[in-house]
Amino acid sequence: MANALYDATGVRFRSPPFSPARVRASLQxxxxxxxxxxxxxxxxxxxxxxxxxxxxxxxxxxxxxPATNLYSAETIERGRLVAEAGDxxxxxxxxxxxxxxxxxxxxxxxxxxxxxxxxxxPDTGIGNWSYAAFERAMREGISRDGRHLYPAFxxxxxxxxxNADMQALYAYLMAQPAVAAPAxxxxxxxxxxxxxxxxxxxxxxxxxRTFQPDPARSPQWNRGxxxxxxxxxxxxxxxxxxxxGAEKTGQARLAGALVDGWEAPALTADSRAPVAWTEESxxxxxxxxxxxxxxxxxxxxxxxxxxxxxxxxxDVRAIAHYVATQMDAPASATEAQQRQARERLAASAExxxxxxxxxxxxxxxxxxxxxxxAASFTGARQSLALNTNLHSERPDNVIQSILxxxxxxxxAGGGEMPAFSHSLSNxxxxxxxxxxxxxxxxxxxxxxxxxxxxxxxRREHNQQP
Ligand code: HEC
Ligand code: HEC
Ligand code: HEC
Numbered sequence: 001m002a003n004a005l006y007d008a009t010g011v012r013f014r015s016p017p018f019s020p021a022r023v024r025a026s027l028q029x030x031x032x033x034x035x036x037x038x039x040x041x042x043x044x045x046x047x048x049x050x051x052x053x054x055x056x057x058x059x060x061x062x063x064x065x066p067a068t069n070l071y072s073a074e075t076i077e078r079g080r081l082v083a084e085a086g087d088x089x090x091x092x093x094x095x096x097x098x099x100x101x102x103x104x105x106x107x108x109x110x111x112x113x114x115x116x117x118x119x120x121x122p123d124t125g126i127g128n129w130s131y132a133a134f135e136r137a138m139r140e141g142i143s144r145d146g147r148h149l150y151p152a153f154x155x156x157x158x159x160x161x162x163n164a165d166m167q168a169l170y171a172y173l174m175a176q177p178a179v180a181a182p183a184x185x186x187x188x189x190x191x192x193x194x195x196x197x198x199x200x201x202x203x204x205x206x207x208x209r210t211f212q213p214d215p216a217r218s219p220q221w222n223r224g225x226x227x228x229x230x231x232x233x234x235x236x237x238x239x240x241x242x243x244x245g246a247e248k249t250g251q252a253r254l255a256g257a258l259v260d261g262w263e264a265p266a267l268t269a270d271s272r273a274p275v276a277w278t279e280e281s282x283x284x285x286x287x288x289x290x291x292x293x294x295x296x297x298x299x300x301x302x303x304x305x306x307x308x309x310x311x312x313x314x315d316v317r318a319i320a321h322y323v324a325t326q327m328d329a330p331a332s333a334t335e336a337q338q339r340q341a342r343e344r345l346a347a348s349a350e351x352x353x354x355x356x357x358x359x360x361x362x363x364x365x366x367x368x369x370x371x372x373x374a375a376s377f378t379g380a381r382q383s384l385a386l387n388t389n390l391h392s393e394r395p396d397n398v399i400q401s402i403l404x405x406x407x408x409x410x411x412a413g414g415g416e417m418p419a420f421s422h423s424l425s426n427x428x429x430x431x432x433x434x435x436x437x438x439x440x441x442x443x444x445x446x447x448x449x450x451x452x453x454x455x456x457x458r459r460e461h462n463q464q465p
Contacts, residue, residue: 057146057199060136062128065120065178071171079172082165084310085231086158088173090303092118100176101125102183106152107260108245111188113152121178134170139208141198148198151206151245160211160230205246224322227315232308234319237264237300254326261460262299263396265388269328273388274441275340279324280332286323287316289408293337295380295387298406299397305408341386348385348440357435360428364420380417385440395433395447399457402429421458429454 083089092115094103102117120127126134126144133144141155142148149155161169191197211230213222228234239247240257247253256266271277275293285291289305297305308316324331350358361369368380384390389397405419424432430451437447 057142057148059146060130060133060144062122062144063130065122065127066171066174068175071175075168075171076175077172078165079168079170079175081311082161082169082231083172084307085227085315086169086233087303087307088118090307091115091153098179098181100173101179101181103181105184108150108152108188110192110245111186113150113186113188114184115153116183117179117181118173119176119179120174121180124180124182125178126173127178131167131170134173135166138166138169141202141206148195148202150195150198151201154233154236156206156247157230157233157236159206159208160226162210162226165231201244201246205244220318220321221325223315224318224320227311227319228322232304232319234267234304234323238267258394258396260300261396261457262301262400263389263392263394264301265392267323267326271327271388272391272393274344274391275337275386276333277324277327277329278332278334278337279320279329280334281337282323282327282329283317283320286320287313290381292382293341293386295382295384295389296406296408298408299400299404302408344385345383347442348383349442351435351438351442354431354435354438356428357431357433357438360424360432361435361439364424365432368417383440384436387440390436390441391444395437395450395453396457398433398436399429399450399454402432403454403457404461421461426451426454426458 089099091104091106092100092102094101094105094115097103100118102115104115106113106115117125119125122128129137129144136142137144137149138155138161139159141151141153186193211226214225217225235247235254237259238254238257240252240255242248248255254267255270257264265271265273273294277294281291281293285294285297286305286308289302290296308319323329330336369384389401401417402424403419403421406417408416420429433450433454434446437444
């Protein structure tokens with residue numbers, strides 16, 4: 001066994017036990033020395049190896065559903081807010097399905113996975129789960145029956161929840177109506193369909209630790225960090241993942257990532273926002289779904305904002321404060337922002353050689369996205385020259401917005417933009433996207449492969465021209 005571990009990791013273990021903590025500590029030590037050579041090749045081998053060493057996780061006995069009057073109204077309300085911050089219903093509700101009944105598909109590089117029924121139905125949901133079973137699932141990623149869960153379920157972040165929040169969340173879920181509905185079977189490729197592999201994955205990539213406040217920081221910073229890193233699982237979308245689907249660390253943390261065909265932009269000093277973010281504009285964006293100097297929270301960010309809208313204002317301010325420190329952004333800098341915005345608007349001019357795209361824009365978009373025109377009720381409030389997506393390295397979010405439209409229901413002040421998937425051909429969309437880039441982000445290099453990305457996104461959404 002020691003030799004096998006050595007072959008896999010390059011770390012020499014002279015004696016048993018080959019405990020997870022020891023393997024992890026040694027791998028960590030190697031990484032700290034900067035010898036990354038073995039790391040990726042080794043990790044896969046260790047993952048498989050540890051899985052076979054692991055003790056089978058016990059099934060926790062079923063219980064009968066706790067009486068709903070066991071918990072106070074305050075506890076249930078507290079749990080509701082944790083569930084809103086954690087977007088449970090966003091992932092556990094299928095399109096047009098009942099809330100929290102599960103069945104929403106998740107496309108992963110390893111196949112399709114479905115969310116589970118989170119209602120207190122005893123047979124198909126979590127109705128017969130004790131608190132201990134619920135807590136183990138949320139902190140360790142292990143289902144009541146002992147099966148390992150996949151990290152598409154962000155238990156890696158939910159592990160940071162405080163005990164009080166975790167208990168309140170359980171109380172809230174148990175107090176909801178029970179709906180009987182089995183989740184569809186997953187369609188994952190071998191070896192990823194072997195759930196016990198996740199034991200090794202957890203050893204390498206998961207820390208089951210509640211949030212530890214940083215005493216050197218303010219209470220507001222710590223509250224923001226707790227919500228961001230824990231229930232809010234913001235990094236689950238905004239941090240790129242490694243070959244094993246684990247969030248990258250170090251420089252790559254919050255550096256921006258693709259999720260559900262959208263780009264979740266960088267939340268670091270590397271942000272591509274044309275007008276620098278400030279704590280105040282982050283608060284406005286997270287609280288209302290749009291910001292004067294940036295635009296709208298669309299795509300998968302829209303339900304996040306709808307969840308945050310339920311939280312007290314002080315919580316959203318705390319998150320904005322924490323994000324601002326990740327971005328090195330000032331508290332507020334309205335004058336500097338106004339100057340930057342003016343410069344950006346002045347720079348956007350009709351580009352040459354983009355007549356085909358310009359014709360599409362004039363016909364389909366200019367009525368709402370006219371520059372300089374006063375914002376109308378239906379019109380967009382911000383020029384596209386201020387939108388991060390036009391300045392990104394990738395055209396994905398711009399294409400998504402054009403094909404699918406912009407829908408930010410449930411967010412006060414959010415505008416509506418119709419979908420153009422039926423009225424524009426792939427060719428028209430790519431001409432338009434090249435034009436938008438040249439006009440609104442004239443300093444950036446033109447995007448490559450726009451036509452292919454348009455076709456791919458249309459295929460994923462099953463949107464016919
Ligand atoms: C990003 C999407 C996502 C979010 C957000 C999410 N879940 Fe899940 N959850 C999943 C998926 C997918 C699974 C199924 C995982 C599997 O089968 O391995 C799951 C599984 C679970 C399970 C295990 C159920 C079982 O039968 O084994 C529990 C418990 C759970 N989620 C609770 C929650 C709670 C509570 C929240 C909100 C605080 C939440 N989830 C938020 C995607 C999500
Ligand atoms: C389900 C994935 C997902 C989660 C979870 C998520 N985001 Fe986002 N986020 C996105 C996407 C996608 C965008 C781009 C939206 C657009 O431009 O319409 C975005 C945009 C943003 C932006 C604007 C960035 C810019 O430069 O335009 C901020 C700020 C942000 N998110 C903060 C957060 C915070 C804080 C959280 C946690 C409370 C969070 N996000 C959770 C996917 C997500
Ligand atoms: C009926 C009015 C309307 C039309 C027509 C329209 N838009 Fe929009 N668009 C909006 C609104 C409202 C928003 C939300 C942002 C805001 O309020 O500033 C928006 C946002 C956007 C965004 C930013 C999306 C995001 O998530 O960051 C892009 C890109 C965009 N529009 C492109 C276009 C293009 C290209 C066309 C033409 C094919 C078009 N729009 C046509 C109203 C419209």
